[in-house]
Amino acid sequence: MRSTKTSAKPRVRANRSSLRLHGAIAQDLGVQILSGRYQPGDVLKREIDASVRLKVSRTPYREAVRMLAAKGLVESRPKIGTRVSPRSRWHLLDPDVLSWIFEFGPDDALLASLFELRKIVEPHAAALAATRRQQDDLRTMQRALEDMARHTLQVEAGRIADQEFHSALLRASGNPFLISLTSGVSAAITWTTIFKQRRGALSRDSLPDHARVYAAVAAGDAPAAHAAMARLIDLARGDTPQSQPSRKRAR
Amino acid sequence: MRSTKTSAKPRVRANRSSLRLHGAIAQDLGVQILSGRYQPGDVLKREIDASVRLKVSRTPYREAVRMLAAKGLVESRPKIGTRVSPRSRWHLLDPDVLSWIFEFGPDDALLASLFELRKIVEPHAAALAATRRQQDDLRTMQRALEDMARHTLQVEAGRIADQEFHSALLRASGNPFLISLTSGVSAAITWTTIFKQRRGALSRDSLPDHARVYAAVAAGDAPAAHAAMARLIDLARGDTPQSQPSRKRAR
DNA sequence: AGTATTTCAATACTCAGACAAAATGTCACT
DNA sequence: AGTGACATTTTGTCTGAGTATTGAAATACT
Numbered sequence: 001m002r003s004t005k006t007s008a009k010p011r012v013r014a015n016r017s018s019l020r021l022h023g024a025i026a027q028d029l030g031v032q033i034l035s036g037r038y039q040p041g042d043v044l045k046r047e048i049d050a051s052v053r054l055k056v057s058r059t060p061y062r063e064a065v066r067m068l069a070a071k072g073l074v075e076s077r078p079k080i081g082t083r084v085s086p087r088s089r090w091h092l093l094d095p096d097v098l099s100w101i102f103e104f105g106p107d108d109a110l111l112a113s114l115f116e117l118r119k120i121v122e123p124h125a126a127a128l129a130a131t132r133r134q135q136d137d138l139r140t141m142q143r144a145l146e147d148m149a150r151h152t153l154q155v156e157a158g159r160i161a162d163q164e165f166h167s168a169l170l171r172a173s174g175n176p177f178l179i180s181l182t183s184g185v186s187a188a189i190t191w192t193t194i195f196k197q198r199r200g201a202l203s204r205d206s207l208p209d210h211a212r213v214y215a216a217v218a219a220g221d222a223p224a225a226h227a228a229m230a231r232l233i234d235l236a237r238g239d240t241p242q243s244q245p246s247r248k249r250a251r
Numbered sequence: 252m253r254s255t256k257t258s259a260k261p262r263v264r265a266n267r268s269s270l271r272l273h274g275a276i277a278q279d280l281g282v283q284i285l286s287g288r289y290q291p292g293d294v295l296k297r298e299i300d301a302s303v304r305l306k307v308s309r310t311p312y313r314e315a316v317r318m319l320a321a322k323g324l325v326e327s328r329p330k331i332g333t334r335v336s337p338r339s340r341w342h343l344l345d346p347d348v349l350s351w352i353f354e355f356g357p358d359d360a361l362l363a364s365l366f367e368l369r370k371i372v373e374p375h376a377a378a379l380a381a382t383r384r385q386q387d388d389l390r391t392m393q394r395a396l397e398d399m400a401r402h403t404l405q406v407e408a409g410r411i412a413d414q415e416f417h418s419a420l421l422r423a424s425g426n427p428f429l430i431s432l433t434s435g436v437s438a439a440i441t442w443t444t445i446f447k448q449r450r451g452a453l454s455r456d457s458l459p460d461h462a463r464v465y466a467a468v469a470a471g472d473a474p475a476a477h478a479a480m481a482r483l484i485d486l487a488r489g490d491t492p493q494s495q496p497s498r499k500r501a502r
Numbered sequence: 503a504g505t506a507t508t509t510c511a512a513t514a515c516t517c518a519g520a521c522a523a524a525a526t527g528t529c530a531c532t
Numbered sequence: 533a534g535t536g537a538c539a540t541t542t543t544g545t546c547t548g549a550g551t552a553t554t555g556a557a558a559t560a561c562t
Binding site: 271272273307308309310311314328329330331 | 545547552553555556
């Protein structure tokens, strides 16, 4: 028994009041797992101790564990306890998991992998969008472009417009599974721009690149849309710390 | 109040004993949502009533709702209740969500979309695998090939070998996000073969196609691996009911 | 009349403690 | 040495109570 007398450590920070208690606990544990504080194979404290430690009742703690299990991060069985699952089971493209990954500072290699995925997916998505886009897709993309121009990427509103552009493009692809990758793309965008600003790097003006993609999609020119998007991503990737792990061949 | 006197409907089927009660409830609700029985925007019964209806206590019911919320299917707030989220928020590539989708009979359009994703992702993954594969990746893929040959796709063991081949290939790509798409690919494979057999269609022997992919990956020939995988998927897709995804707005 | 503020009611949320079930390890018995 | 009963540990489920949040209705104010 540690002398927990009145240490009064509010282990679980209710930073986001919008998150309920179980949500805050899930975030807390999730960040610890994704940061490596808990390794795959480790077993968490038994829930009775853990909840005492966090100064919460078992109910929200258990619900937090259920959430993590739903995202493939942990697995719990009677008599064994709750253990961290192997990385291959983690749902890395889950929006929460992504946000937890980047919560404590993003891993360069992982960001590079995310860009690799974007480079694979988004050009094809743009090509599909060029053949399937509806009027309101184009309207949304155009409005996003205008917002990117009005505000810049220096401002929150501008960055949101950037994400909205890519989100609208994926939506225009008409493929629900591509659409569900939106969160991953957004995470990559967010952290790329943050990196840029953090290093004070002079940010290329990506507006013309986006405009080229839009023009091709609006014109229904699939090959051009593919090419324009590929170029956009390559240029954006150039700004990340290291585009190292991929010895990528052309195309 | 319907006279539910002693209807005694065990609404939640404990079909899988491995699933705990909360897991069974989550599956039950998840299937109902994904099948359209509950539409986006609908609010579920308040948890007190729902748990009574299912003849379980509130604890496992709440945990089930937490799991669904973690997968983006529902969202719950005090005074409002638990409401089904818009489709655009659903984590369609979540393994459980995929299995629930295909639980009650797969949607042709959705399966087509899944193939579209495979067609985009897997060829590039094969190309990456050709440049990054390690010895044990090749060993695993080769063993999977042998198993596919020994058993056929008529047998469970053969189908598992097929999935294992694709899983190993994604693993060999070295990209964690591509790896996390394994479940989606596996779901597509599973339901394609089921479709084939269901219609008694003479199943093409896909073994040579797989062998070609393996050879290219083993040889480190990225363009050849890309081409071989693209061909494999096109041929596999030929067996699905309809290869045209229908445009469906994801509100 | 219209707008801001207060009150209210509905619902999920949290707590506490008990008991049940599952799964692993142990130990006697064959 | 093997096999089955049993003890133990941990999660799983149940119950009932009280709290917090939030949308909407009611009220006060301009």
